[in-house]
Amino acid sequence: MEFRNGSMTAVVAVLGALFGLGLVTIVYGSLRRPDREVRAGAVRSLMERLPENWTKRRVTVAGVTGIAVGALTAWPVAAPLTTAALLTLPGLLGPDRQSARRTERMEALATWTEMLRDTLSAAAGLEQAVLVTADIAPTALERELGSLAASVRGGRPLPAALRVFAEEADDPLADVVVAALVMAAAQQGSQLGPLLGELAESVREQVAMRQRVDAGRASIRTGVRVTVSVTLGMAVGLVVFNRPYLDPFDTVAGQVVLAAVGALFATSFAWLTAIGRVDEPVRLMSSATPHDPAGRGAVPGGTR
Incomplete structure (x- = not known):
């Protein structure tokens, strides 16, 4: 049975369009971020796992493009495959x-920690050291440290301001530094300088290790780019320059085979992405609660 014959082509195009619109509607609904209090646990978990770069505009463009490709090729399977490719491949093929x-933020955190240590060694108090170093903050943490300095100057207690800074920085290593500063502010610790020096050295070691890991991952990503580029280039070339070669895919059996091949490629790309992902450590500072904007509910040793 040929998909190109008569009214069947129109039916396939309509079905492909409906499928694409349904896909766009589902993803758009997932990205709406409704009130946390009315969301079910499973739905909330699913939405939190969606990539941040899946914006409404990107999802819409991918869906519309998938519909267009499905209509032009008269292959229903081409619509979901194209949509999925446009949503996932840029992150896999582009720079990390x-x-x-x-x-960069880890290096900035190490630099700021060293600046705090050096400022404290000049007999400055902790709060004064935070204000001085925040004014000359490294670029990667300039916004967060600027907000920290503004909070302290506005009269917020230093421990509360530091907890808010940890929440804005959203980094496990920043939690470690903030926990040390909070305890020092509460207990007037006299050995904070040497501790900050050790923390800065530890962060530098973490940065060096991550750079080695990134260097190893670079070769894997290059291999993936070459494989995907050659595969997609060959597919597009056949569609444009040698369309009769792909006539077997115009049948129902051909569409089933195309769907199976697309699923295999999607599985392999997902696996390559998973093996190149670096799991982040568990954060030590809990999130500030909605009813406590000052962050006083965030305590060292909590979980995120």
């Missing part, structure tokens, strides 16, 4: 900006 940003 998230890892680079994470490394």
Whole structure:
């Protein structure tokens, strides 16, 4: 049975369009972020796992493009495959900006910790040291440290301001530094300088280790880019320059085979992404509760 014959082509195009619109509607609904108090636990967990770069605009463009490809090729399977590819492949083939940003923030945290240590060694108090170093903060943490300094100058207690800073920084290593500073502010610790020096050295070691890991992952990502680029280039070339070669995919059996091949590629790409992902440590500072904007409910040793 040929999908290209007569009215069947129109039916397939309509079905593909409906499928694409349904997919866009489902993902759009997932990205709406309704009130946390009315969401079911399973739905909340699913939405939190969605990539942050899956914006409404990107999902809409991917869905519309998938519908167009499905209509042009008269292959119903082409619509979901194209949509999935446009949503996932840019993150897999493009530069790992998230890892680079994470490394940059770790280096900034180490630099700020060393600045605190050096300022404290000049007989400055902890609060004064925080204010002085925040004004010359490293670029990667400039916004968070600027907010910290503004909170302290506004009269917020230093421990509460530090907890809010930890929440904004959203980094396990920042939690360790903040926990030490909070305890020092509460107990007037006299050995904070040497402790901050050890923490800075530890962060530097973490940065060096992450850079070695990123260097090893770079070769894997290069291999993935070459494989995916050659595969997609060959597929597009056949569709554009040698369409009769793909006539077997116009049948029902051909669509089933195409769906199976697409599923295998999707599984392999997902596996390659998973083996290249670095799991982040568990955070030590709990989140500030909605009823406690000052962050006083966030205590060292909590879980996120």
